[in-house]
Amino acid sequence: MEIKKAEPIEATNFIEHEINKDILAGKIHGGIQTRHPPEPSGYLHIGHVRNIVMNYGTAKKYGGVCNLRYDDTNPLKEKQEYVDALQEDVQWLGFKWGNIYHATDYFQANYEIAVKLIKEGKAYVCDLSPEELSATRGTLTEPGTNSPFRDRSVEENLDLFERMKNGEFEQGSRCLRAKIDMASPNINMRDPVIYRIQYLEHQRIGRQWNIYPSYDFSHPLDDCLEGVTHSICGLEFEDHRPLYNWVVENSGLPNKSRQIEYSNLLIKNTVSGKRNIKKLVEEGIVWGWDDPRLITLRGLRRRGILPQSLIDFVVAAGLSKTTTICEKEMLDFFVRNTLNEKSRRVMAVLDPIKLVITNYEGEGEEILLEDYPQRGEETTKRSYVFGKELLIERSDFEVTPPPKYHRLYVGNKVRLKGAYVVTCTGYDLNEDGSVKCVYAEYDKDTKSGSGVEVKVKGTIHWLNAKHATRVEVRKFDNLIADGEGSTSERAEIGEVVYNKDSVHINKNAYVEAGVDYNLADRYQFMRNGYYALDCEDSKPEALVFNEVVGLKGSYKPEAK
């Protein structure tokens, strides 16, 4: 891959400002390099999109490269399943990595640097148990105390570390610690553990290693080894930065990567965070990682949300160091925006009532409907059948219309999308008082495309009762955290109540006959910004539609 020598660009966020400063200060000798370092311990969700956009996007803007690196230093949590899914999801988003690396690729190098640190007296093997170690770490307000093993000789440390590597000791019995400062006000600097013993089957390298470097040790090293110039990560690592720098400085590696932190992106009242989502999956509260009620990439995808919307949303949300909790409406806007641009339109009726065109004679006639009206003249068209007996949306007729209602009521004219202008003449009621059937007369001169202009205030969508396919429509709500307040905004599991009725199944919806729901295409319902789609993973007859797209600007009877 061609890598451009770093030059300042017009900064759109504080990270770019920082990078520009580094370039101007002459700290960058080649191109900009970043990395996307997920731990394969779960599926990607919308919060990760910011990280992905930052890393891949920033590298791209500078003409540099972003590599994908699996941060697989903890076999306990990681699975091949997640490794595979991660790549698919990043590709689905449309980002391209330079190379794929694994933290495990650097285990030998990490090990050698650890040995070097031991030789320099900067690391030591500690025999304290995890409990003992914790007890000597001190507290937030009190300093820790030195380990009794802190001043072991280099020879003894070397020997012990070698034997840890060879698997001679029990898990948890010993660890390698960096010798920094037990009195540091920053707890991360109180002789952090940099290697631990673990006899676990690693999803990638099996039982090759008995010792595993910790994140704090391997991450900065891997960054430097790989040539990363800027290691962009979450705010939670901010107070690890001194340790990051300590490792970089003491590694002896020529490339000095710099860590820059930014805040995470959350959506208000949604359950976010890999750990939280995982819990929902494991406890069976949702169907899986791709449950459409979830904000995982796969969940959003099954809801019909396109990757472009997510990227646009994240870019629009900007970047800062304050915790970003966006309202769902903001995401909705970008979802609508992309869908509006890309979806193929199709007529559908979610809650049907019959409309009879009393003066219509004959078996029916062909009409043409635009597939993509947003493309203007470029659009393809499909053929559909107009007839005597139609289905319309229940909400498109009112017995006693509220003020400013301009759809169907007795005496009112309305255009049937793509077909004729009709005048409502009457209706039948069921025994329970609900509307059974609506009657109307059509004006044969008003066919769409005929050039005859009739001013009507409403246009409604419809289906031919004989040429409509009954489909199951499922509506998914975000699985939301309970109510207001900072705790629930963060959507911590265990502290929140979930909306119970988050899936709405409507088996009485209809769409145009002949529409192929196996296509990986998006369809937009006729009015109100409802979108329907088939999703690859769902059953062919299942049509998912998402309310996330909202009902912007629809008729509000309460508004005068």
Add this chain to the structure above:
RNA sequence: UGGGGUGUCGCCAAGUGGUAAGGCAUGGGAUUCUGACUCCCACAUUCGAGGGUUCAAAUCCUUCCACCCCAGCCA
């Protein structure tokens, strides 16, 4: 009560001493064969609060307040 961060419109967010960008949401209007889209117009005399420096401060100093993160051999 230790350390590290953050506080600019209902929600995001620019701004880095020269007199408050933009997006979402909202309200109003135009247009419309989707009450969608599009298009106009409105929307912070004020930047967590109080002091101070300066001709001039959201930007500098200072005191205070609020919230977030850190005591895994997790990342």
